Amino acid sequence: MTRQSSTASRRTPVATPAGSQGRPLHVLIVDRDESLRPTLETCPSVRGQHLHFASTLAQARVFLTSQPINIMLVEPQTVDGAAMKLAREVLAHRSGAQVILLVQDATSPVVVEAMRAGITDLLTKPLDPRDTEERLHLAMERARAHRRVHNRVRNLRKLCRSLDQARQEIAQQVDTLCNDLVNAYQELAQQMQQAIQSSEFNAAVRSELDLEQFVRKLLEYVLDKAGPTNAAVFLPSGGDEYALGGYINYDCSQDSPDFLLQHLGDVLAPQLAEREGVVHLTDNQALVDLVGEGWHALEDCHLAAITCRHEQEALAVIVLFRNHAQAFDEEVLETLSAIADTVGTSLARIIRVHHRHLPEKSDESDTPGLEAA
Numbered sequence: 001m002t003r004q005s006s007t008a009s010r011r012t013p014v015a016t017p018a019g020s021q022g023r024p025l026h027v028l029i030v031d032r033d034e035s036l037r038p039t040l041e042t043c044p045s046v047r048g049q050h051l052h053f054a055s056t057l058a059q060a061r062v063f064l065t066s067q068p069i070n071i072m073l074v075e076p077q078t079v080d081g082a083a084m085k086l087a088r089e090v091l092a093h094r095s096g097a098q099v100i101l102l103v104q105d106a107t108s109p110v111v112v113e114a115m116r117a118g119i120t121d122l123l124t125k126p127l128d129p130r131d132t133e134e135r136l137h138l139a140m141e142r143a144r145a146h147r148r149v150h151n152r153v154r155n156l157r158k159l160c161r162s163l164d165q166a167r168q169e170i171a172q173q174v175d176t177l178c179n180d181l182v183n184a185y186q187e188l189a190q191q192m193q194q195a196i197q198s199s200e201f202n203a204a205v206r207s208e209l210d211l212e213q214f215v216r217k218l219l220e221y222v223l224d225k226a227g228p229t230n231a232a233v234f235l236p237s238g239g240d241e242y243a244l245g246g247y248i249n250y251d252c253s254q255d256s257p258d259f260l261l262q263h264l265g266d267v268l269a270p271q272l273a274e275r276e277g278v279v280h281l282t283d284n285q286a287l288v289d290l291v292g293e294g295w296h297a298l299e300d301c302h303l304a305a306i307t308c309r310h311e312q313e314a315l316a317v318i319v320l321f322r323n324h325a326q327a328f329d330e331e332v333l334e335t336l337s338a339i340a341d342t343v344g345t346s347l348a349r350i351i352r353v354h355h356r357h358l359p360e361k362s363d364e365s366d367t368p369g370l371e372a373a
Contacts, residue, residue: 022144022147024048024049024050025050025071025140025143025144026049026050026052026067026068026069026070026071027049027052027071027072027073028054028067028069028071028072028073029051029053029054029072029073030054030057030060030075030083031055031073031075031102032055033125034055035126036102036125036127039132040073040127040132040136042129043129043132043133043136044133045133045136049140052067057082057083060083060086061086064094069094069097070098070147071097071098071099071136071139071143072087072090072098073099073102074086074087074099074101074102075102075103076102076103076110076113077110084110084113084114084117087114088118091117091118091119095146095150096142096143096147096150098121098139098140098143099118099119099121100119100135101119101121102122102123102125103123103125104124104125106122121135121139190334193334193338194334197225197334197335197339198338198339198341201221201343202346204221205217205218205221205342208346208350209350209353209354211347211354212246214347214350218246218318218339218343219231219233221339222336222339223248225332225335226320226332226335227326228250228251229250229320229321229322229326229328230247230248230250230252230321230322231247231250231320232244232246232248232261232264233245233246233318234265234269234316234317234319235315235347236273236314236315240270240273241266241270242266242270242273243265244261245316250322259297260298263291264291267291267292268290268291268305268317269317269319271290272305272306272307272317273307273314277306277337278306278336278337280303280304280328281303282302284299287299298321300323301323301324302322302326303319303320303321304319304320304321304332304333305317305318305336308340308343308347309340309341310345315344315347315348315351316344318336318340
């Protein structure tokens with residue numbers, strides 16, 4: 001608690017113009033004594049500041065409600081001694097507010113109560129201009145320092161919010177980038193796997209020039225990758241017709257394979273030849289739409305098929321089907337996709353070798369069917 005000194009040699013701080021200190025401060029004087037006004041109004045520190053006078057607690061509360069009061073000078077005996085309660089409220093609810101106590105006697109018990117309330121400065125009446133100026137100047141410096149800290153904290157909070165938003169945006173971008181990298185890695189791994197399977201299959205059939213042996217090795221390779229399954233290879237026999245080149249019977253009855261395979265060659269193979277990529281059917285309605293009347297032999301089956309081409313010409317249709325309890329997984333579909341080009345290239349080579357004695361045909365002529373080979 002600072003007490004008033006009567007030393008005449010004390011140096012009075014020089015007030016800094018309000019314009020250099022930012023926004024003006026609001027100073028509230030709560031006292032019924034009107035004689036304080038001239039002394040306070042002539043203090044250099046309050047020039048350019050907003051000075052408010054209240055003779056009652058009601059007036060003081062009006063100012064506190066409507067204005068951001070920075071400094072309050074209060075006489076504790078104002079209106080039945082309730083001014084001390086007002087001082088406590090200001091200190092408790094207005095961060096950075098400075099309260100100066102106005103007393104007649106610096107040794108009175110109210111000073112101890114003021115210290116307990118958190119008031120850290122006082123002025124004794126009658127006011128000494130020098131001491132009043134010094135106390136107000138120090139209070140204003142503390143209020144301005146708090147304002148600067150408050151503004152700095154507010155700016156830091158804004159910056160933190162901006163940084164947090166930027167962090168979230170960067171995190172989203174990183175997540176997107178990671179997802180893209182994962183997808184790219186999966187695509188690359190799939191391509192590498194297909195390349196390995198294609199090279200593996202090509203090594204197995206590269207030297208094979210006999211059509212029957214080629215189809216047998218093709219079916220063996222597919223069976224090794226897909227597991228137990230019904231499989232058939234249909235070869236073009238001229239025009240839009242396809243003939244059975246070879247098949248594996250896994251779970252068809254002994255009486256049904258011939259009829260079923262002939263129906264698939266007549267109906268399914270020409271339709272598949274018009275499609276690109278792997279065809280994967282997993283429900284009965286899709287089988288009805290594609291196979292037609294003979295679909296009952298494939299009821300509750302999963303079907304996977306692909307057309308093998310060379311220079312856009314269909315040279316073989318591979319068809320796999322089995323009960324839905326043993327559905328074809330992605331690896332089987334990837335295997336069909338991986339070997340399709342190699343099958344088409346190999347069949348084109350076999351055709352070329354077996355028809356090398358024939359004169360070349362024009363582009364408009366039909367390519368000889370594989371049955372002739």
